[in-house]
Amino acid sequence: xxxxxxxxxxxxxxxxxxxxxxxxxxxxxxxxxxxxxxxxxxxxxxxxxxxxxxxxxxxxxxxxxxxxxxxxxxxxxxxxxxxxxxxxxxxxxxxxxxxxxxxxxxxxxxxxxxxxxxxxxxxxxxxxxxxxxxxxxxxxxxxxxxxxxxxxxxxxxxxxxxxxxxxxxxxxxxxxxxxxxxxxxxxxxxxxxxxxxxxxxxxxxxxxxxxxxxxxxxxxxxxxxxxxxxxxxxxxxxxxxxxxxxxxxxxxxxxxxxxxxxxxxxxxxxxxxxxxxxxxxxxxxxxxxxxxxxxxxxxxxxxxxxxxxxxxxxxxxxxxxxxxxxxxxxx
Amino acid sequence: xxxxxxxxxxxxxxxxxxxxxxxxxxxxxxxxxxxxxxxxxxxxxxxxxxxxxxxxxxxxxxxxxxxxxxxxxxxxxxxxxxxxxxxxxxxxxxxxxxxxxxxxxxxxxxxxxxxxxxxxxxxxxxxxxxxxxxxxxxxxxxxxxxxxxxxxxxxxxxxxxxxxxxxxxxxxxxxxxxxxxxxxxxxxxxxxxxxxxxxxxxxxxxxxxxxxxxxxxxxxxxxxxxxxxxxxxxxxxxxxxxxxxxxxxxxxxxxxxxxxxxxxxxxxxxxxxxxxxxxxxxxxxxxxxxxx
Numbered sequence: 001x002x003x004x005x006x007x008x009x010x011x012x013x014x015x016x017x018x019x020x021x022x023x024x025x026x027x028x029x030x031x032x033x034x035x036x037x038x039x040x041x042x043x044x045x046x047x048x049x050x051x052x053x054x055x056x057x058x059x060x061x062x063x064x065x066x067x068x069x070x071x072x073x074x075x076x077x078x079x080x081x082x083x084x085x086x087x088x089x090x091x092x093x094x095x096x097x098x099x100x101x102x103x104x105x106x107x108x109x110x111x112x113x114x115x116x117x118x119x120x121x122x123x124x125x126x127x128x129x130x131x132x133x134x135x136x137x138x139x140x141x142x143x144x145x146x147x148x149x150x151x152x153x154x155x156x157x158x159x160x161x162x163x164x165x166x167x168x169x170x171x172x173x174x175x176x177x178x179x180x181x182x183x184x185x186x187x188x189x190x191x192x193x194x195x196x197x198x199x200x201x202x203x204x205x206x207x208x209x210x211x212x213x214x215x216x217x218x219x220x221x222x223x224x225x226x227x228x229x230x231x232x233x234x235x236x237x238x239x240x241x242x243x244x245x246x247x248x249x250x251x252x253x254x255x256x257x258x259x260x261x262x263x264x265x266x267x268x269x270x271x272x273x274x275x276x277x278x279x280x281x282x283x284x285x286x287x288x289x290x291x292x293x294x295x296x297x298x299x300x301x302x303x304x305x306x307x308x309x310x311x312x313x314x315x316x317x318x319x320x321x322x323x324x325x326x327x328x329x330x331x
Numbered sequence: 332x333x334x335x336x337x338x339x340x341x342x343x344x345x346x347x348x349x350x351x352x353x354x355x356x357x358x359x360x361x362x363x364x365x366x367x368x369x370x371x372x373x374x375x376x377x378x379x380x381x382x383x384x385x386x387x388x389x390x391x392x393x394x395x396x397x398x399x400x401x402x403x404x405x406x407x408x409x410x411x412x413x414x415x416x417x418x419x420x421x422x423x424x425x426x427x428x429x430x431x432x433x434x435x436x437x438x439x440x441x442x443x444x445x446x447x448x449x450x451x452x453x454x455x456x457x458x459x460x461x462x463x464x465x466x467x468x469x470x471x472x473x474x475x476x477x478x479x480x481x482x483x484x485x486x487x488x489x490x491x492x493x494x495x496x497x498x499x500x501x502x503x504x505x506x507x508x509x510x511x512x513x514x515x516x517x518x519x520x521x522x523x524x525x526x527x528x529x530x531x532x533x534x535x536x537x538x539x540x541x542x543x544x545x546x547x548x549x550x551x552x553x554x555x556x557x558x559x560x561x562x563x564x565x566x567x568x569x570x571x572x573x574x575x576x577x578x579x580x581x582x583x584x585x586x587x588x589x590x591x592x593x594x595x596x597x598x599x600x601x602x603x604x605x606x607x608x609x610x611x612x613x614x615x616x617x618x619x620x621x622x623x
Contacts, residue, residue: 022478295481311471
């Protein structure tokens with residue numbers, strides 16, 4: 001596992017460099033002139049040139065790129081062209097809200113995905129219906145899931161809130177910025193429960209498509225393992241089906257599922273933007289959606305970098321887990 | 332022509348009869364579910380091609396009272412400006428469908444070409460091309476697409492372009508793997524010994540082998556692209572306001588969800604419908620090609 005981790009961490013460096021390079025190029029391509037955005041369109045040429053020099057934009061591109069990488073490594077992602085606040089500070093404030101959402105969604109993905117996979121692989125009663133649900137579930141755009149979720153759980157059943165992160169104005173704001181953790185640290189169980197309440201529906205909507213995908217892959221992977229020789233041996237020994245499934249088949253079927261979950265994180269961080277926009281959760285998704293509206297490219301670039309890093313890290317974790325589930329992967 | 336190459340009849344007489352044969356073969360023993368899937372696919376193409384003819388009203392002009400529910404006159408109701416929702420959804424489906432097809436096609440062409448070159452050339456060309464491809468594969472495509480479109484400015488064409496830029500690496504991997512597998516096979520060796528040129532090897536002996544798996548991947552990919560294009564449009568990165576795009580129509584209607592639910596839900600449901608058709612058709616195509 002350590003070997004896999006170290007190898008993957010080294011391999012991530014060029015990937016992250018490509019990410020930074022892409023974002024850097026996009027910033028150069030963007031039609032917004034950062035100098036004009038800073039000094040205004042009517043600034044005199046001298047002021048303009050001075051600002052250009054302070055921003056380092058009069059230097060050759062490779063030098064600019066080098067500075068960009070160094071700044072990014074120091075956590076300096078530039079200034080929002082609209083609010084004039086450092087992008088990194090904004091992201092630091094909003095990111096925990098998004099991470100809470102994605103973690104919660106991950107729990108749903110695992111729970112629902114494993115339920116679907118096990119139920120259909122074993123042919124439980126009614127699993128034929130589940131298979132249809134699985135094909136259609138993969139086709140539902142996340143915003144349709146959100147809209148229907150709002151109609152069902154708020155309008156008709158009125159059991160879940162649909163807007164924001166918490167309804168408490170005096171909710172604790174530190175020290176970790178994860179409201180679930182902060183509220184527990186502050187001993188505010190009411191805030192904790194309220195936050196969970198606000199989290200369930202968005203997380204479920206975000207989890208729907210990946211959960212279905214996990215279920216499909218787990219099913220086909222389980223079916224292959226259940227036909228393998230060692231399963232037949234286990235059966236010949238007289239073990240019960242449940243024990244064969246849990247002890248002998250499940251772990252061996254996890255490889256493809258874990259690989260898929262790593263890939264699904266990409267869709268999830270993208271979809272989190274829509275979910276946060278619809279449910280008005282103050283995370284980096286809502287932040288970037290607003291940045292798109294006003295054309296604040298520094299903010300968009302910052303969020304792209306952060307989401308890219310999250311994705312790469314998530315996949316390194318997945319690789320490590322894979323080598324735990326199946327030690328042959330580490331070879 | 333080299334002796335070891337099989338005799339190939341002149342192309343003019345061949346193309347038609349071979350296509351006919353292929354179609355005949357294709358539908359022999361096709362299961363009921365794949366007939367349903369292919370019929371839905373044909374219907375989808377019909378709707379997409381003739382959307383503007385089928386649409387009962389002009390999608391850009393008011394056709395009744397604003398925000399009326401589904402009725403006989405406006406089957407899916409009207410939107411906030413009184414435009415016919417059904418007409419807008421139909422034209423939006425056309426945009427969605429052809430947009431997704433265009434991006435898949437560009438992914439197949441760009442990715443396939445790079446994969447073909449990498450797989451056939453091998454050596455340092457292969458190493459460099461695949462390092463770049465892997466780096467792109469290791470980054471979250473949807474987020475990069477969003478950044479690209481946000482950088483070059485929102486428009487429908489820019490959306491297609493932005494997604495196409497990040498959508499080729501998958502095809503590079505697939506085509507390269509297929510080509511490398513084929514390169515070691517006896518028929519390619521035979522052709523090489525027979526003196527076939529490098530270009531001829533590529534075109535006649537390597538490329539056709541990579542086609543089936545690429546078609547399967549591409550057809551299963553269409554649904555994902557429909558969803559991504561709709562999501563970008565939802566975020567306001569598609570065509571500007573009155574244009575009937577499913578994602579932006581849904582986004583505009585989100586505030587009316589509790590009083591006039593059809594305004595945001597109908598376009599979103601249309602996206603789901605397209606994706607379902609694409610997924611089922613993709614599955615059917617995969618089954619057909621795998622069985623052969």
